[in-house]
Amino acid sequence: xxxxxxxxxxxxxxxxxxxSNTNGAYSFFLGTVRSxxxxxxxxxxxxxxxxxxxxxxxxxxxxxxxxxxxWKLNECLIIHRIGKLDLGEKIVLVITASSHRANAIKACxxxxxxxxxxxxxxxxxxxxxxxxxxxxxxxxxxxxxxxWKDIIN
Amino acid sequence: xxxxxxxxxxxxxxxxxxxSNTNGAYSFFLGTVRSxxxxxxxxxxxxxxxxxxxxxxxxxxxxxxxxxxxWKLNECLIIHRIGKLDLGEKIVLVITASSHRANAIKACxxxxxxxxxxxxxxxxxxxxxxxxxxxxxxxxxxxxxxxWKDIIN
Amino acid sequence: xxxxxxYFSWIRVKLKKSHDLIELxxxxxxxxxxxxxxxxxxxxxxxxxxxxxxxxxxxxxIDDENQLINNGDILAFLPPVTGG
Amino acid sequence: xxxxxxYFSWIRVKLKKSHDLIELxxxxxxxxxxxxxxxxxxxxxxxxxxxxxxxxxxxxxIDDENQLINNGDILAFLPPVTGG
Numbered sequence: 001x002x003x004x005x006x007x008x009x010x011x012x013x014x015x016x017x018x019x020s021n022t023n024g025a026y027s028f029f030l031g032t033v034r035s036x037x038x039x040x041x042x043x044x045x046x047x048x049x050x051x052x053x054x055x056x057x058x059x060x061x062x063x064x065x066x067x068x069x070x071w072k073l074n075e076c077l078i079i080h081r082i083g084k085l086d087l088g089e090k091i092v093l094v095i096t097a098s099s100h101r102a103n104a105i106k107a108c109x110x111x112x113x114x115x116x117x118x119x120x121x122x123x124x125x126x127x128x129x130x131x132x133x134x135x136x137x138x139x140x141x142x143x144x145x146x147x148w149k150d151i152i153n
Numbered sequence: 154x155x156x157x158x159x160x161x162x163x164x165x166x167x168x169x170x171x172x173s174n175t176n177g178a179y180s181f182f183l184g185t186v187r188s189x190x191x192x193x194x195x196x197x198x199x200x201x202x203x204x205x206x207x208x209x210x211x212x213x214x215x216x217x218x219x220x221x222x223x224w225k226l227n228e229c230l231i232i233h234r235i236g237k238l239d240l241g242e243k244i245v246l247v248i249t250a251s252s253h254r255a256n257a258i259k260a261c262x263x264x265x266x267x268x269x270x271x272x273x274x275x276x277x278x279x280x281x282x283x284x285x286x287x288x289x290x291x292x293x294x295x296x297x298x299x300x301w302k303d304i305i306n
Numbered sequence: 307x308x309x310x311x312x313y314f315s316w317i318r319v320k321l322k323k324s325h326d327l328i329e330l331x332x333x334x335x336x337x338x339x340x341x342x343x344x345x346x347x348x349x350x351x352x353x354x355x356x357x358x359x360x361x362x363x364x365x366x367x368i369d370d371e372n373q374l375i376n377n378g379d380i381l382a383f384l385p386p387v388t389g390g
Numbered sequence: 391x392x393x394x395x396x397y398f399s400w401i402r403v404k405l406k407k408s409h410d411l412i413e414l415x416x417x418x419x420x421x422x423x424x425x426x427x428x429x430x431x432x433x434x435x436x437x438x439x440x441x442x443x444x445x446x447x448x449x450x451x452i453d454d455e456n457q458l459i460n461n462g463d464i465l466a467f468l469p470p471v472t473g474g
Contacts, residue, residue, distance in 0.1 A: 011164040015183070021241045024187030027180070027261075030168070031474055034177030034252060049473065052398055052466055055449050056473075080473060088174045092474050099187060101265060102297070108180075109258050112474060120466075121473025122399040134400055137442075137470035144255070184390055202389065205314055205382055208365050209389075233389060245390050265390060273382075274389025275315040287316055290386035 001075070002060045004053055006083040008090055018075040018097045025101035027108035031092040033085050036125065038133050044125040048132055049091070051082045052120035059119045063111055066152055071107035073098050078111060080121060110148055116141045154228070155213045157206055159236040161243055171228040171250045178254035180261035184245040186238050189278065191286050197278040201285055202244070204235045205273035212272045216264055219305055224260035226251050231264060233274060263301055269294045307333065307377035315385040317353055336361065337371040339381070353383065360384045391417065391461035399469040401437055420445065421455040423465070437467065444468045 001017060003009075015026065036044050064076050075097040085091060094111045098104035115121075117137070124132040154170060156162075168179065189197050217229050228250040238244060247264045251257035268274075270290070277285040311326040318324050334342070343350040353359060361368040362382040363375065375381065395410040402408050418426070427434040437443060445452040446466040447459065459465065 011168050013165075015164050019185070019241065021186075021188040024185055024189075026183040026185070028183065029254065029258065030179040030181065031254070032172070032177055032179070033174075035174040036177075050398060050402075051473075052396065052446075052468070055446055055466065055468075058449050088172065101182065101184065105182065105258075105262050112254060116474040117471065119471055119473050120398070120468060121471055122469065123472040132403075134403070135472045137472050203314060203318075204389075205312065205362075205384070208362055208382065208384075211365050269390040270387065272387055272389055273314070273384060274387055275385065276388040285319075287319070288388045290388050 001077040002057060002064060003079045004051060004056060004060075004082060005079065006081065008081070009079055009093065011093070014077060014079065014093060014095065018077050018095050020074060020097070023074050023097040023099065025098050025104040027096045027101070027104040029092070029094040029108050029112045030090060031112070033087050033089045033091060035087050038125050038127055042128065044087075044133075045128060046084060046086045046089075046126040047091075047135075048084050048124040048126055049080075049082045050122040050124070051080075053082075056080070056120040060115070063114045063118065066114075067096065067107040067111050070110070070152055071096070071098065071103040073103065073107055076107065076111065078115070080115070080119075082121070084126065110152070113141070113144050113148060117145050154230040155210060155217060156232045157204060157209060157213075157235055158232065159234065161234070162232055162246065164246070167230060167232065167246060167248065171230050171248050173227065173250070176227050176250040176252065178251050178257040180249045180254070180257040182245070182247040182261050182265045183243060184265070186240050186242050186244060188240050191278050191280055195281065197240075197286075198281060199237060199239045199242075199279040200244075200288075201237050201277040201279055202233075202235045203275040203277070204233075206235075209233070209273045213268070216267045216271065219267075220249065220260040220264050223263070223305055224249070224251065224256040226256065226260055229260065229264065231268070233268070233272075235274070237279065263305070266294070266297050266301060270298050307331075309339075309375055309378070310380045312380060312382040314383060315388075317359070317383045317385060320349060320353075333374050333376055335372045335374055336363070336368055336381075339375055340371075356385075358386050391415075393423075393459055393461070394464045396464060396466040398467060401443070401467045401469060404433060404437075417458050417460055419456045419458055420447070420452055420465075423459055424455075440469075442470050 067076050077095040079093045096104045096108040123135040220229050230248040232246045249257045249261040276288040
């Protein structure tokens with residue numbers, strides 16, 4: 001289950017989509033719009049998310065397959081918002097479902113780490129004067145991803 | 154926020170309890186009643202959760218404090234059910250909230266790993282004939298907990 | 307003096323009760339209490355021989371057999387936990 | 391032949407458009423296309439010199455400069471991604 005959408009989502013509803021009696025453990029990662037500072041140290045008003053949707057869907061499918069296979073998951077759901085988002089709004093949700101917790105937790109971390117550096121989304125801060133400021137990729141995110149190279153085929 | 158309850162809970166409602174614009178990352182662990190087999194290889198009907206509530210609250214508070222301090226969390230919510238639960242029902246929810254994802258994810262894993270071996274809950278399988286079968290502690294859970302000893306004060 | 311014993315999991319099942327209120331003439335140590343309980347009911351021997359059982363006095367784990375038990379204290383018998 | 395160019399993030403902002411439809415007389419390699427684009431608009435020089443930009447032809451990343459581009463192909467310009 002992969003969704004790219006400009007609408008918000010309800011956690012209980014999304015959980016029900018992956019819920020089953022064969023699962024005992026679910027790991028969720030939820031990213032939201034944090035009250036951040038712009039490069040000129042002013043509070044942002046929100047964010048804008050740009051996406052190359054056709055490519056992002058292909059990339060998310062690949063990441064999801066890797067997670068399902070490597071950690072023997074029963075399910076994996078990924079939702080990513082696009083467009084204009086206010087402070088506090090949900091950006092991304094990953095849910096992994098497994099019989100036991102260790103696999104669900106590791107797989108969920110892998111999916112969000114991968115998504116951060118391998119999927120065609122771009123974030124902009126929305127500033128007071130309606131201007132957009134590009135958010136830069138974090139080198140830490142790239143380094144974090146290297147950890148997975150030995151684990152994932 | 155710590156709750157021990159015999160009622161189910163809604164994920165979106167619980168998320169709202171810890172939600173704030175200062176958080177950008179939330180990690181959830183949700184444990185549910187898995188369709189498991191009894192020691193005599195028969196399908197269980199559900200589980201029964203026994204609890205020493207006064208002690209469990211003290212133990213959960215300690216775990217929560219360690220998580221908050223060690224990973225600089227903004228929030229940490231723990232809910233644990235007690236009593237009789239059907240297959241598929243929610244047992245336990247942990248939500249950790251942080252500015253950045255790495256801390257939220259690690260802290261959430263620490264909380265559920267600790268809860269499994271340090272808090273006064275006992276699980277019983279409910280069998281067809283209304284009998285209860287005690288669930289044994291997993292040695293794997295104890296081993297997993299040892300990993301944290303070097304990290305946590 | 308009175309102390310409360312609380313039993314959980316298989317110990318509760320084995321003893322067929324969740325708690326006991328016992329009366330003693332004077333303060334005793336945890337070690338003395340163990341001997342006293344075994345003398346009253348030999349099933350306590352089995353419990354005390356199980357090294358996986360933990361004992362909590364007023365919500366704090368007992369780490370010294372000589373710890374004194376006082377009037378009003380609550381002593382809980384905890385088999386390995388299995389929550390989550 | 392016709393090919394579509396898609397621009398994202400700072401490249402879209404810099405070029406002030408999200409895509410281009412360009413007409414070419416014959417199939418060319420990615421390398422030849424780069425030179426062609428630079429000859430038309432020097433801002434492409436800056437883009438192609440930025441080693442962090444990735445190029446996707448029909449949703450697959452280009453890993454060989456000599457890869458041929460065909461009629462109807464879609465070539466996307468991707469700065470480092472920042473989703474999640």
